[in-house]
Amino acid sequence: MKKFAIYTVLLALFSCNLSMEEMDYDIRPRIKNNSEKVIYFGSQHNYPDTAIELNNPLKVSSRRVNPGETVVSRASNWEPKFNSTSHGIIMFFIYDDALQDVPWDTIKANYMILRRYDLTWDSLVYMNYIIEYP
Secondary structure (H helix, E strand, C coil): CHHHHHHHHHHHHHHHHHHHHHHHHCCCCEEEECCCCCEEEEEECCCCCCCCCCCCHHHCHHHEECCCCEEECCCCCCHHHHHHCCCCEEEEEEEEHHHHHCCHHHHHHCCCCCEEEEEEHHHHHHCCCEEEEC
16 A cells, blocks of 8 residues: 555656646746736847837737736747747737727837837746736
8 A cells, every 4th residue: 555655646746747848848928918908919039120020910819918817829839939049039019909090000110019028038937938018
């Protein structure tokens, strides 16, 4: 009976370790909206060029974050994205829902964003993969 209990505990610990490895492999950033307004988000990899090169995230429902909500990014693993950029930085943008009626070219030309984050892999890890606004 004692051996069975020991094996059960070891199996449980081994399973937890496998689960942690799987989580490390499939780390996806979360966008947490602490504001009282709907926000949208987007990211791009052309740092240090800060011009907005994104397609309009305001038209993509999966990039919408309601007040008080946390949304998981659809990308399965961001680590390779950081490794493939020349500076290892991804710029992350937050947009206001009020911009729904503003032409996308105007938003880009006037840099009409609520906040920009310049993220390195280390900064994302430090933030526990949670990008909070504000």
